[in-house]
Amino acid sequence: MRVKSIDYLDGMHCETTATGTLLRQIGIHLSEPMLFGLGQGLGFIIWNMKTMDFPFLGGRIKTDFLTENLSRNLNVTLTVNQTGSISKAWHEVKNLLDGGNVVGLKLDCYHLEYFSNPFHFAGHYCAIFDYDDTYAYLIDTAQQCGWVRTSLKSLALARSEKGPMSSKNLYYIIQTSGGGIVLKDTILRAVKNNAKDYINPPIKNIGYKGIHKTASEIIKWFDKSSNIEGEFNALANIMERGGTGGALFRNMYRDFLKESFDIINFQPIGEAYHEFVDIARLWTEVSQLFIKISKTQDRIFLQNAVEILELLSEKEKKTMEKLSSI
Incomplete structure (x- = not known):
C-alpha cells in the first residue's frame, strides 16, 4: 500500500493529537486547547503503588473519557472496539484503513521504535493512517515529530501490552452524524x-x-x-x-x-x-x-x-x- 498524505493535528498531547487528526478527516478543524476543553479534559490524580519508583501525577481526566466527551459534545459518532486477538486486531484496523478511514489507537509507547527514550505507558494514543508490508505510518505528538513510522511487529507489541491503563488492542474511528452544534x-x-x-x-x-x-x-x-x-x-x-x-x-x-x-x-x-x-x-x-x-x-x-x-x-x-x- 502506498503511503498517502494526511492533514493532521500538530499537537502536544497524545489523545487530543490522535482524536484531532481523526476529526480533521471529517472536516472539523479545532485548535488543540479547544479540543481539550470541549473534551472536558481538565482533572488531576495522584497514583502511587509499592511497585512504582515514584508517584504518577496526572493532570487530566481518565484515559478514553476525553475522546468520548469530545465526540458527544461535537455531535459526531465515535465507534470504539477492542479484541484480545492480536491477528484480529490488525485485520480489523487494516480493513478500516483500506476503506479510507484514519484510525485512533491506544497502546503502550514503550514498543514504538521512534521513541528515543522508551518507557512503559499503556495510556498512549496515536492515529494510524497508512501501512505497507513492513511499517505502520502514524501521527503522534510534536515531541515525537508528528508524522512517524514503526514496524508492524512493534505496533502489535505496543497494542497488546498489558499493565496499568492498558486496553485490549483498542482502536476507534469517528464519523459524522449529520447533526450540527451551536x-x-x-x-x-x-x-x-x-x-x-x-x-x-x-x-x-x-x-x-x-x-x-x-x-x-x-x-x-x-x-x-x-x-x-x-x-x-x-x-x-x-x-x-x-x-x-x-x-x-x-x-x-x-x-x-x-x-x-x-x-x-x-x-x-x-x-x-x-x-x-x-x-x-x-x-x-x-x-x-x-x-x-x-x-x-x-x-x-x-x-x-x-x-x-x-x-x-x-x-x-x-x-x-x-x-x-x-
Whole structure:
C-alpha cells in the first residue's frame, strides 16, 4: 500500500493529537486547547503503588473519557472496539484503513521504535493512517515529530501490552452524524460539566483533593527515595512537557478559556482565563522546584513545592466552583 498524505493535528498531547487528526478527516478543524476543553479534559490524580519508583501525577481526566466527551459534545459518532486477538486486531484496523478511514489507537509507547527514550505507558494514543508490508505510518505528538513510522511487529507489541491503563488492542474511528452544534452552547456545557466533575471527586486522590494530597505525598517520596536526582528530574520533565501533573494541561485549559472568551464574550469565562494564567504559572514553578530538588536534595525546595501545591489546590477549587455555576 502506498503511503498517502494526511492533514493532521500538530499537537502536544497524545489523545487530543490522535482524536484531532481523526476529526480533521471529517472536516472539523479545532485548535488543540479547544479540543481539550470541549473534551472536558481538565482533572488531576495522584497514583502511587509499592511497585512504582515514584508517584504518577496526572493532570487530566481518565484515559478514553476525553475522546468520548469530545465526540458527544461535537455531535459526531465515535465507534470504539477492542479484541484480545492480536491477528484480529490488525485485520480489523487494516480493513478500516483500506476503506479510507484514519484510525485512533491506544497502546503502550514503550514498543514504538521512534521513541528515543522508551518507557512503559499503556495510556498512549496515536492515529494510524497508512501501512505497507513492513511499517505502520502514524501521527503522534510534536515531541515525537508528528508524522512517524514503526514496524508492524512493534505496533502489535505496543497494542497488546498489558499493565496499568492498558486496553485490549483498542482502536476507534469517528464519523459524522449529520447533526450540527451551536459552539457557544457547547462551550458552556463542556466548561460546566468539567467543573462539576472536578470539584466532586469520588476519592481523595482526584481533583483538588488530589493536589492537596500530593503536597504530603511528595514529602514521603523524598524521604524514602534512593534516587532523588533521577526521580524528581524525570517527573519534572514529564509534568512540564508531557502534561502529567499539571503544567501542560493547565496551559492548554488556560488557552481554551481564552479562545472561548474570544468566541462567546462571556465574562465568567474571561475571569477564569485570568485565574488560569496564574495557576499554569504556579504549576511550572512546581516542576522547576522538582528540578532544583533533583540537583541539590535541599529540603527548602521541597517545602516550597509543598506550599505551592497547597495553594494550587485552593485556587483550582475556587475557580472551578465558579465555573460549575455558570
